[in-house]
Amino acid sequence: MIRLNCDYCKGALPEVLEALQTINDQAFCGYGCDEVCERAARLIRERAGVPSADVHFLVGGTQANFIVIESALRPWQSVICADSGHINVHETGAVEHAGHKCETAPAHDGKISADQVRAIAANWAGSIIPEHITQPKMVYLSMATETGSVYTLAELAAIRAVCDEFSLYLFIDGARLSYGLEAIGGDVSLEDIAGLADVFYCGGTKCGALFGEAVVIVNDELKPHFRANMKQNGAMLAKGWLLGAQFEALFTDDLYFKVARRANEYAARVKDACAKAGIPLFAQTTTNQVFINFTDAQYAQISEQFELEFEERTDEEHVAIRVCTSWATREEEIVALEEAIAAL
Amino acid sequence: MIRLNCDYCKGALPEVLEALQTINDQAFCGYGCDEVCERAARLIRERAGVPSADVHFLVGGTQANFIVIESALRPWQSVICADSGHINVHETGAVEHAGHKCETAPAHDGKISADQVRAIAANWAGSIIPEHITQPKMVYLSMATETGSVYTLAELAAIRAVCDEFSLYLFIDGARLSYGLEAIGGDVSLEDIAGLADVFYCGGTKCGALFGEAVVIVNDELKPHFRANMKQNGAMLAKGWLLGAQFEALFTDDLYFKVARRANEYAARVKDACAKAGIPLFAQTTTNQVFINFTDAQYAQISEQFELEFEERTDEEHVAIRVCTSWATREEEIVALEEAIAAL
Amino acid sequence: MIRLNCDYCKGALPEVLEALQTINDQAFCGYGCDEVCERAARLIRERAGVPSADVHFLVGGTQANFIVIESALRPWQSVICADSGHINVHETGAVEHAGHKCETAPAHDGKISADQVRAIAANWAGSIIPEHITQPKMVYLSMATETGSVYTLAELAAIRAVCDEFSLYLFIDGARLSYGLEAIGGDVSLEDIAGLADVFYCGGTKCGALFGEAVVIVNDELKPHFRANMKQNGAMLAKGWLLGAQFEALFTDDLYFKVARRANEYAARVKDACAKAGIPLFAQTTTNQVFINFTDAQYAQISEQFELEFEERTDEEHVAIRVCTSWATREEEIVALEEAIAAL
Amino acid sequence: MIRLNCDYCKGALPEVLEALQTINDQAFCGYGCDEVCERAARLIRERAGVPSADVHFLVGGTQANFIVIESALRPWQSVICADSGHINVHETGAVEHAGHKCETAPAHDGKISADQVRAIAANWAGSIIPEHITQPKMVYLSMATETGSVYTLAELAAIRAVCDEFSLYLFIDGARLSYGLEAIGGDVSLEDIAGLADVFYCGGTKCGALFGEAVVIVNDELKPHFRANMKQNGAMLAKGWLLGAQFEALFTDDLYFKVARRANEYAARVKDACAKAGIPLFAQTTTNQVFINFTDAQYAQISEQFELEFEERTDEEHVAIRVCTSWATREEEIVALEEAIAAL
Known part of the structure; x- marks a missing residue:
């Protein structure tokens, strides 16, 4: 029986496992404050062209999603997403559990458009009773999407423009980022993602690692205290270097x-x-x-x-x-x- | 430089790493619904003498703590713990973030006593305005404690008796359970823990695994929907077998x-x-x-x-x-x- | 200028104000534990034909909505409602703030149907990965609806049947209950509401009181600790008799x-x-x-x-x-x- | 039987009730956006000497407490208070329910001291792992305290100095503010309170009103979106003028x-x-x-x-x-x- 049902049914690339084996007997500082994580973060920053970005390594996608959203939003703010967005349908309400509403728009080919984002943002911005409605403050989209499609650079730039118009953060779920960026005929690069998003992540779990997602925070507003948010949500791996080592292997030689x-x-x-x-x-x-x-x-x-x-x-x-x-x-x-x- | 500063500064026991290596190319069902997790759970159940317990594998201790507490308590309920308890001092308020108050008692030698538990529980039970106070519903203690001490079997039995008297759940944080059970001169066995606690966990992170804590739910009341709580909090590892394999190795031959x-x-x-x-x-x-x-x-x-x-x-x-x-x-x-x- | 823009732009019926005046110098027990509240509760129970129901007096509709929902649901559970439902569009995400997802269905004439409820409930019940989806556990509907329509008795009975089929609670928002029950051509009585719903409320704010909503809990499962939920959310009025007196006036002579x-x-x-x-x-x-x-x-x-x-x-x-x-x-x-x- | 057991067992001052009677038939804008609230706010601003402060009228003290705290703090932040503080002991964990830890210090005569505040703030500020501890960001104190004592101006000024040193907000619970400011031998004025606190409230419930607390936000950082927080927590009274009218009466002629x-x-x-x-x-x-x-x-x-x-x-x-x-x-x-x- 050959399993081709999902992209997270096997362990890791040999290079990843070997990296863990190699450092198994070395002692490190805990909680991600080690040199391996620092090296991996540097590789990601360089590859993405955002030398001053913060990079944090989390264990999984749902965890990355709700923690990024919770750390960015205040209680009365909501996140705009496709009705087919992973946060809206397959994360047991993790975003709502963190206190925030998902303001959904009907997905077309798994995607939301700049116009849909504008409509939702404008509804609040133009309301005479805005305090009775949640304030849309972030756009969440997935690249590649849950249905395997990808945004074009033009589509992302248009969404970015709406985000600028309405002071929204753009958060790109990259659980399948490598597949999205390497899409046949695609025109979006990692540098584009890092240039357009306020925060995004490079998924590891589905892309060659045993587990792990590398959250990249580009916008300075979103940087402070992110580690406190992680810890509070049980998302700070004690042996953080296990994540660093995997991403160091993945971002070596463009693996x-x-x-x-x-x-x-x-x-x-x-x-x-x-x-x-x-x-x-x-x-x-x-x-x-x-x-x-x-x-x-x-x-x-x-x-x-x-x-x-x-x-x-x-x-x-x-x-x-x-x-x-x-x-x-x-x-x-x-x-x-x-x-x-x-x-x- | 020899590091003896903490018990989570190195990777894993060779048997653990080998187990991961061995199954790296095999394909499994996701989210902990695989045969490896089932085997590991069976080993733990047998060793603990609780054949009908539920076993769930989580990634880390803070995560295990707040999710167990959140899943057991209703919004107005609180958890009794030592003021030195890990949940009270080193988890960035994860329990409060989940909505629950820690009702603390001063620790003696890192421990709380049955009398301290009774005093807190009785204060609520005897109140004429109980709805103005959080209802203590769970006792949290660590074995071994944060300061390296251990409870005796008599101390645990006395706390259990108070729990029965006031309908409290007993939750034992086992981040260092193996060290606690093997304490020099100690008199508590894993069977004792499983017989006294409503829920506890066998820590992996500090006890030989790369990462992972095996939560064992003994009390039927606490079993339903625990996986939904895990998922909602980003604590359901996509490749659950990575946890199962580690615990299978740890619980083979009493390693x-x-x-x-x-x-x-x-x-x-x-x-x-x-x-x-x-x-x-x-x-x-x-x-x-x-x-x-x-x-x-x-x-x-x-x-x-x-x-x-x-x-x-x-x-x-x-x-x-x-x-x-x-x-x-x-x-x-x-x-x-x-x-x-x-x-x- | 004559204001006919809303139904909460004036104080209260003279009978209500007089009731407050009459008891102004009397001293009462605090927090709703007084004889006036007890008399008002009895009047409501009798009129609704549910002698063993619990009655609690809250200050406003949003408050009543999210507290009833929060007290009934566990963290992973969600509430089914019309997309035009007040909780979904005009309460600043109070339900999500309390941690719960609104599972919406498109409203027709302001209403949802039994079939829509069944579809959402069946989606979870039939899922092979239910723990990845929030569990629908409550149906929320408004009588009268936000757009002035009313449910027929047959419509409500059909929804009740689906609730029974899938073990859902039925919660009826009665911010405009009196208008709904007195609808021209309507066929639903207060006894019907109390017989069909697990919990509902008789709105006062829009129906003749200065403020206040009388929550009626019919289902025994939802009764325990409701007052603790109220207090925790700042919804237990110190001078509870102010609410009791208003509802006593409203439910005297069917006012x-x-x-x-x-x-x-x-x-x-x-x-x-x-x-x-x-x-x-x-x-x-x-x-x-x-x-x-x-x-x-x-x-x-x-x-x-x-x-x-x-x-x-x-x-x-x-x-x-x-x-x-x-x-x-x-x-x-x-x-x-x-x-x-x-x-x- | 003469009741002298508490200060919230009777209705309201005649002037307050008359104010409500007088405007009972007038129509107003909802949700506190009316001219009565504006007049009352102006009276309070003038009396307190803070012409640019925001004034919001809430219904009760527990509600005011947790909403002020929630709106000021981010998820990983905590509030410092006396162990006897009302938020710590008599609000059913409302602050924790809102996600925040109460960092308590032992009260002396119902009060905390500047030194106690400094010790807690310094513990975090000097920690090498601050992200593992909640960040104290607000000081909560009551004036008068829960045990009838009052802070002196020197004590408040000393606490303010520590707040400035560690960037903490100072929040003064004024459920009994009038009694506190009129303490026999006291030396603190409303202007002092407004000059020292970032946010405080003038209690109405215990001080002559039927109900209501006037939250005064002095610090600009705490002003934005407070109404959204109120609405989300069910604390925006539909008929806001009922609160405005009461406070207008109370702040007329220094009543x-x-x-x-x-x-x-x-x-x-x-x-x-x-x-x-x-x-x-x-x-x-x-x-x-x-x-x-x-x-x-x-x-x-x-x-x-x-x-x-x-x-x-x-x-x-x-x-x-x-x-x-x-x-x-x-x-x-x-x-x-x-x-x-x-x-x-």
Whole structure:
């Protein structure tokens, strides 16, 4: 059985695991105040072109999301996001638990637009009773999105302009950032992300690490006391160097990006295989997620050999199925899937 | 420079790291729903003698503490603890952030007594305006305590009796549980802990794992929806098997306890060395922490070779210093420290 | 200038004010533990036919809403409501501030349906990863709704059935309960509300009192410690009898209902006046709110004499305007408005 | 039976009630945006000598306390207070419910000192791991205190100096402000309070109003969005003018202060009566609260005619009893109490 159902079902890249092995017997300062974290942070700052950014290493995506949002917002402020945004649908209300409303707009292809953001921000800004409404103060978007799509540079710049107009923070969830930046045909670089966002993170968990997300705070307003917020929410790893070492490995020789590029190319091959076989896609994506509209029979047949992720029933005879490649996907797995699709 | 300042300054036991290496290329279900976690949970349940307990693997101690407390308490309820309790002094107010008051009692030797618990519980129970006061509903204590002491079985049983009298939950913070249970002269077993507590955890971070705490929920009332609480607080590791594998290694062949026993014996040797050298201790401990009352000159001299932890100035010429052994301490390090103390 | 813009722009019914005057020099127990509150509670229980219900007097609607919701839900649980629900749009995120997500469904005529509730509840109940989603545990609806409509008994019964099916609490916001129950053509009684809801409140602020909402808890599960929740949220009035006295006056001789009936009849006369004048309504209502689709010119003309509430621009030449009658509306005001509309 | 057990057991001063009566039929803007509130705010600003302060009218003291604290602090910040402070002991953990720790110091005569504040602030400021501790950011004190004592101007100035040294906000709970400022022998004026505090409130509930506290925000940093905080916590009274009218009455012709002075003088007479009768006091106070150390027999005898408040048993034969005068106390009640004490 070949698992291509998600991008967090295997351990880590060999380079990552080796980094942990190498330093296992060394003693370090606790809580992220060690030289390994400092080296990793420097690599990320340099690669992103933001030499004065703060970099913090957290364990997971939900944790990074709600802590960034909580640390940026005051109690009466809310965060604008797509209704399909991860924070709105798959984090057990972590943002609300932290006291903040998600002001949602209907996603198109997994994305929200500058116009949608403006409408929500303008509603508050133009209200005669603004204190009766939560104040939108942050925009949250994912790159790549939860459905495998990516924002273009123009789309992000337009959202940034609205953020400037209404004094909103822009927060980019980068749980799948490497896949997003290496999207086939994409035009957004890490430098672009760092130049446009007030805060973002480079996901590790889905991108080659055992675990870990590197939060990059670009806006000075958001820097103070972030570590206190982390600690208060149980998000300051005692042995912080475990995170630093993983990101040092990922950001050495662009490993982080190379493995994502490969995963995206594998995904493209799966799409090609579907096209050749006349099997329609459920969504158009350019990253590591492929959404295929199988017939029930096709799904049953392919499931004998592959574990894929069921998304939803699309009609009485069809189901939307996700194939998810990753840094861990091997070429023989893709070859096998290509052959299986051809044989449907 | 030999670091004996804390018990979380090195990676993990070789068996733990090897376990992660071994399964690195295997694909698993996410979020702790995998066979490795199930095996580890079974080992812990068996060792603790609570076959029907729920076991959840969290990443760190602060996280485990506030999530257990939040999941057990309703908004108007509080937790009783020693004023020196970790939740009260070193977690950036995580419990209050989760909405709950810590009702503190002055610690004696790092511990609270059944009588202190009763006094706080009775104050609420006997109040004519109980709704103006938070309702104490849980007792939090640490085994071993933050200052290296341990509760006796009689002390724990007395606290349990008060908990039964006032319908309080007993929560035992086991960040250093293995050291506590293997305390020199101690009389408490893991079965005792599991038999007395409503919920407790077996700490991994300080006891041989890279990271991780195994929360064991014994009381059925506290079991439902605990995973939702975890997820909501960003405490559900995507690759849960990383935690399961570490605890499986620790609870195989009693490794968890053996390395703690060794660390405690090393600590005892340090105490003996001090006694022989006529250097007084700052606190009497039977676990892996030794608190020494050095003169400034002694501390300066020992610091040339050892990194120890400064606790506080005890008078104009003396300082309280912590030596902390751990699963990672090697005999040659203890020999070196014995010699250095003898030479003071 | 005649104000008919809202139903909370004047003090209180003379009977209410007189009740406060009468007891002004008497000394009472604090915090609602007085005989006046007890008498008022008894009147409400009797009128609603729920002799064992708990009755608590709170100061305002937002306060009542979030405290009822917070006291009923656990951290991972959410409340289902119409997207136009007051808690979702006009309470500055009070529910999210209390840690809970509003799971919204698009309102039709200000209402949600049993089918919409079922869809949301079933989504969680049928999920294979329920712990990643907030658990819907309560349905919130308003009677009358924010847009002046009312639920029929059949609609409420259908929602109740879904609540039973999925173990949801039904919470009815009664900020305008008297208007809702006295709706022209309505078929719902206070006994029906009390028989269907787990918890609801009889609004005072908009229905004849100076301030105050009487929360009625029917379901035993929701009763314990409600006063502690109130106190913790600053919602326990020190001089509780001020609330009790007002509700005693309102529930004596059915005053609460009579004045609402009159207000609804006045509203009906305004609708009739529009119909005669050929001026369309923006929404169909049977309670004390009338939504009129004026031309800009009409609105300008009517505004010379009346203060009404602007709702929204409906097209380039029309605006939706709310006329709101209340317990304080006098017949001469309605006569004046009828004449003014006829003169448009 | 004469009730002298507390200062919130009767309605309001006649002037207050008359003010409400007078405007009962007038229509106003909602939510405190009316001319009555504006007039009352102006009176308070003028009397306090802070023409640019923001004034907000809230309903009660617990509500005022936690909302002021929540609006001023960020999640990782705490408030310093006496262990006997109202927020620490009688508000059901409202401050912790809002997410903040109370950093307590032992009260002396109900008060904390500048040195105690400095010690707590310095502990954080000098910590090498400040992110593991909550950051003290506000000092909370009550004037008069919960035990009837008052701060001197020198004491307040010393605390202010520490606040300046450590960038702490000073928040003065004025639930009994009028009694505190009119303390027999006191040297603190309303102008002093407004000059020293960043935010404080003039209590109405215990000082002649039916209900209501006037929060005065002096520090510009604390002004923005306070109304949003109020609304979010259900503390924005729909009919805000009810509060404005009461405070307008209280701050007309110094009524607020005159009635407090009279109450304090009545309390002094009670103390004198005890002195003459040789009955010791339990605490020395100069405001409207008198704490008497009765024998059980004395307490039984006095209780036949007076309802006083039991505080605690002081030894096997004595109890501490509170006599509380107020704006509502009549001279004949004091005469009766004087006679009763003399007859013990």
